[in-house]
Amino acid sequence: MASTIKNLSTFSGGDLPDITLKKFGIVVSEWNDEITHALMSGALETLLKYGAKKENIIIRSVPGSFELTLGAQTLAQDQNIDAILCLGCVIQGETPHFDFICNAVAQGITTLNLKFHKPIVFGVLTTHTLQQAIDRSGGKHGNKGDEAAMTGIKMLNII
Numbered sequence: 781m782a783s784t785i786k787n788l789s790t791f792s793g794g795d796l797p798d799i800t801l802k803k804f805g806i807v808v809s810e811w812n813d814e815i816t817h818a819l820m821s822g823a824l825e826t827l828l829k830y831g832a833k834k835e836n837i838i839i840r841s842v843p844g845s846f847e848l849t850l851g852a853q854t855l856a857q858d859q860n861i862d863a864i865l866c867l868g869c870v871i872q873g874e875t876p877h878f879d880f881i882c883n884a885v886a887q888g889i890t891t892l893n894l895k896f897h898k899p900i901v902f903g904v905l906t907t908h909t910l911q912q913a914i915d916r917s918g919g920k921h922g923n924k925g926d927e928a929a930m931t932g933i934k935m936l937n938i939i
Contacts, residue, residue, distance in 0.1 A: 796830060797936045802862040803836045804932065805855035809868035809904075811844040818917040819867040819903060822925030830933055845870050845904055846881050849888030856896040862939075863899040863932035864892075867925055869917070872908045882906045899935035903928030 804827055808820045820839070827837060838861065842851040845868030852864050866889055872878040885904055892900045905924055907913045915921045 795937070796933055799827070799831045799933055799936065800833060801836070802832060802936060803838070803860050804832055804929075805852070805858075805861045805864040806837065806839045807848050807851035807855065807864065807866050808839065808841055809843070809845045809848060810841050812869040812871065812913065815869040815905065815910075815913045815917045816867055819869070819905070819923065819925035819928070822918060822923030823865050823867060823903065823929040824925075826926045826929035827933070830930075844868070844881075845885050848885055848904065849892060852889065852892055852900050853896075856892055856898060856900060861898070863901070863936055865901045865903050865925075865928045865932050867928060868904040869913050870904065870906050871910055871913055872906075878906075898939060899932050901928045901931045901935070903931075 806820060806823055809816045824837065828834065838855065840851050840855065842848055848866040848868050852866050855861050855864050870878055870881050886902060889900055889902045903924055905913050905916050916924050
């Protein structure tokens, strides 16, 4: 597992674009909110640290990770928004629900990237346990929210 040897919040490589005038959307799931709010905090901190202006960051909440794609689509339709971060957490349970949700969200976000030709970042934790989610939302493996924000910033160089 890659994150067992790497802190997700450590960034390296490449020139970063000037994001002072860029607009970001963040769609965050309310399900597992103690985890997703930590992801959102990490994403916000990273965006602000690298030059985004608070007034250029729009945050929308959705009930669960499955709804991230529709939330992201509504933001993607706004031509003024340059990149969107989708933040959620799905923890494996005893049913195949986990697989269906994770696959649907991954495919939905991929489709939105191609449809809207702008970075729409998959910042969804897909863990076996709550502890793994904690470790990746500000714990010993950093914060996947940081990683999602940095991915959005770096992808602006490509678009």
